[in-house]
Amino acid sequence: RYVFVADAGKKLCVIDLEQVEARDVGWFCGVLFRDWSFLDACEGGDLHTSNARLVWPELGWTGDNKADRKIADKIFYRDFSYRDMSKRGGHLSNYYGTAWTMSRSLKIPVKIAEDFQNRYCRGSSPAYPAIAKYWAWIAEQLQTTNKLTTPFGRERHFFGRVGDDTTLREAIAFLPQST
DSSP: OOOOOOOTTOOOOOOOOTTHHHHHHHHHHHHHHSOOHHHHHHHTSOHHHHHHHHHOGGGOOOSOHHHHHHHHTSEEETTEEHHHHHHHHHHHHHTTOOHHHHHHHHTOOHHHHHHHHIIIIISSSOSOTHHHHHHHHHHHHHHHHSEEEOTTSOEEEOOSOTTOHHHHHHHHHHHHHHO
């Protein structure tokens, strides 16, 4: 590691682009499928507490954002709160992570991960159905052109097998991460 020291009269900073990749996923879902529900959730308050409500509906949520944030901030596993865990689960799910991977990463039973993903984006009536449509659209782009172009015109070609989940997950993550 290196220590960075600002020049005299200058300052260094880190900018947190709060939920930027989630907002980008929501924007793509809105632009491609006219489903703005995920972006609305990002813009409507605390997305991660909302996701915690999806993962653990039995925690006695009140509907009051401040009270629910306190519930979500309770420790779930080691130093991680329910909110931390649902933040990670939402991010993993946005990028086509499986319930099994979610279970291993978050140290939760596979059944909880499956239930979360069914309520979040995979089930018969998920909260954010356009996320699965986004995955299908990316898969179609890979199969037809082997490339994706960002809204800024940056083009990326994918050379992996188009039917391989690894290539698909790379492509799904590319657009939001590139912005």
